Amino acid sequence: MFRSIHCVVNSARNGSRHYTGSGSLETGNYQRVADYYAGKSVFVTGATGFVGKVFIERLLSNCKDIENVFVLIRPKHGADTEKRLQKIFDVPLFNKLKQTRPGDLKKVIPIKGDITTSQLGLTPDDKETLADKVSVVFHSAATVRFIDKFQDMMNINVEGTQRVIDLSKEIRNLKKFVYISTAFSNSHIKVVEEKLYTPKKELSAVRQMIRDHGTDDTKVNEYVADVTNTYTLSKGLCEELVRQNKEYLPTIIVRPSMVTPMYHEPLPGWVDSWVAATAVFSNLSRGLNPYIYSTEDVVCDLIPVDYVANLIIIAGAKGAITDDISVYNINSSSENPITWKDGSDLYLEQSKRLGYCKYNSPTLNN
Known part of the structure; x- marks a missing residue:
C-alpha cells in the first residue's frame, strides 16, 4: 500500500531553503506551471524510454515557451544521437504535436553521453552548455531488467545516479533536481509513505561487495537472497544517494507504481x-x-503513463524544497x-x- 498525494500543487509548502550549492531557489507568488518553465532549459535522462517519451511530449505540449530540452542519448547499434532522437519522434505519440506545433520538436537537443561511463561521457563543450543553460534536471534513466547482473544493475542505476548528481552540482543556476524512483523502492515496508527510508542494505557495503565479489554469481546470489529483487534494491540505494547529497541539490523524488498505457492525452491507450x-x-x-x-x-498498483509524466512536470515546477526531501508517490492503491x-x-x-x-x-x- 502506498500513501500518495492528491495533487502536488496543493501539497507543496510555501517557503525556501538554503543549501550549499551553486544555484538558487525561486520564491514568490503563485505561478502557472507553464510560466515556470518559460525561458528555461531542462536536462533529461531516460528520454528514449516509455515514460521519457511521454514526459517530453507532455512538456513540449503544455509548456510552449520552454527554451530547450537537452536529452542524454547513447549512440546504439550504429545509430548516432540524431538518429536515435528521430526514432523517439517517429511514434504516433508525437503526431498531434507535429500537426499543431512542429517547430517545437527542434527545441529538443540530443547530448551524446552514456550513464555508465565517467562524467556521463560528455564532451567539455557539452558539459559547459549544460552547466550554463540548464535550470531543472530530470533523472529517470535506469535499467528495469530484473535479469541484469548485479554489478551491471548497480552501475547503471546507482552509480549512474551518482554521475548525474555530480553533473548537477556543476550547473550554475539549478532550480530543481527531480529524481524518478519507483513506489517499490522500499518494498520491504508494508505501508510506504511519502518520506525516505533506510535501504535494506548499506550503500557502502554494496559497493564493497561488488569490488570484492562482483563477478562471483554464487556469492552475489547469497548476498541478495534477502531482498525482493535487485532492481528495487538499486532504486532504494539511489534514494539514499539523493539523501546524502540533499544539501547540495534542491531535490524532489517522484515514485510511480506500475506504469500503464496512456489514459487521456494525447493518444489514449498508447504504449510502447x-x-x-x-x-x-x-x-x-x-x-x-x-x-x-x-x-x-x-x-x-497501476498508474497511467500520462499521469506520471504530468506529475513529474508539476513536481519540477511546484515541488516543495524544504530541509527534508519532498517525496511524491503516484499510484492507485490508496485511491482507486x-x-x-x-x-x-x-x-x-x-x-x-x-x-x-x-x-x-x-x-x-x-
Whole structure:
C-alpha cells in the first residue's frame, strides 16, 4: 500500500531553503506551471524510454515557451544521437504535436553521453552548455531488467545516479533536481509513505561487495537472497544517494507504481513498453500464462503513463524544497485500487471483444 498525494500543487509548502550549492531557489507568488518553465532549459535522462517519451511530449505540449530540452542519448547499434532522437519522434505519440506545433520538436537537443561511463561521457563543450543553460534536471534513466547482473544493475542505476548528481552540482543556476524512483523502492515496508527510508542494505557495503565479489554469481546470489529483487534494491540505494547529497541539490523524488498505457492525452491507450502489467495481461489473454499465483484481492498498483509524466512536470515546477526531501508517490492503491484478478478479467474481456493482433505487439514492431 502506498500513501500518495492528491495533487502536488496543493501539497507543496510555501517557503525556501538554503543549501550549499551553486544555484538558487525561486520564491514568490503563485505561478502557472507553464510560466515556470518559460525561458528555461531542462536536462533529461531516460528520454528514449516509455515514460521519457511521454514526459517530453507532455512538456513540449503544455509548456510552449520552454527554451530547450537537452536529452542524454547513447549512440546504439550504429545509430548516432540524431538518429536515435528521430526514432523517439517517429511514434504516433508525437503526431498531434507535429500537426499543431512542429517547430517545437527542434527545441529538443540530443547530448551524446552514456550513464555508465565517467562524467556521463560528455564532451567539455557539452558539459559547459549544460552547466550554463540548464535550470531543472530530470533523472529517470535506469535499467528495469530484473535479469541484469548485479554489478551491471548497480552501475547503471546507482552509480549512474551518482554521475548525474555530480553533473548537477556543476550547473550554475539549478532550480530543481527531480529524481524518478519507483513506489517499490522500499518494498520491504508494508505501508510506504511519502518520506525516505533506510535501504535494506548499506550503500557502502554494496559497493564493497561488488569490488570484492562482483563477478562471483554464487556469492552475489547469497548476498541478495534477502531482498525482493535487485532492481528495487538499486532504486532504494539511489534514494539514499539523493539523501546524502540533499544539501547540495534542491531535490524532489517522484515514485510511480506500475506504469500503464496512456489514459487521456494525447493518444489514449498508447504504449510502447511491453513489460510489467502490460506484458502479464497480454500473456494471459493469449494463453501463454494460464495462471497468476496470488490471491484474488491482491492490489495491482497501476498508474497511467500520462499521469506520471504530468506529475513529474508539476513536481519540477511546484515541488516543495524544504530541509527534508519532498517525496511524491503516484499510484492507485490508496485511491482507486484494482486487484490483479479484476485487471486480468478486464483485459481478457477487451481482448475477446476486440481480438488480439500479433502485429500490434510493440515487441514485434520494435
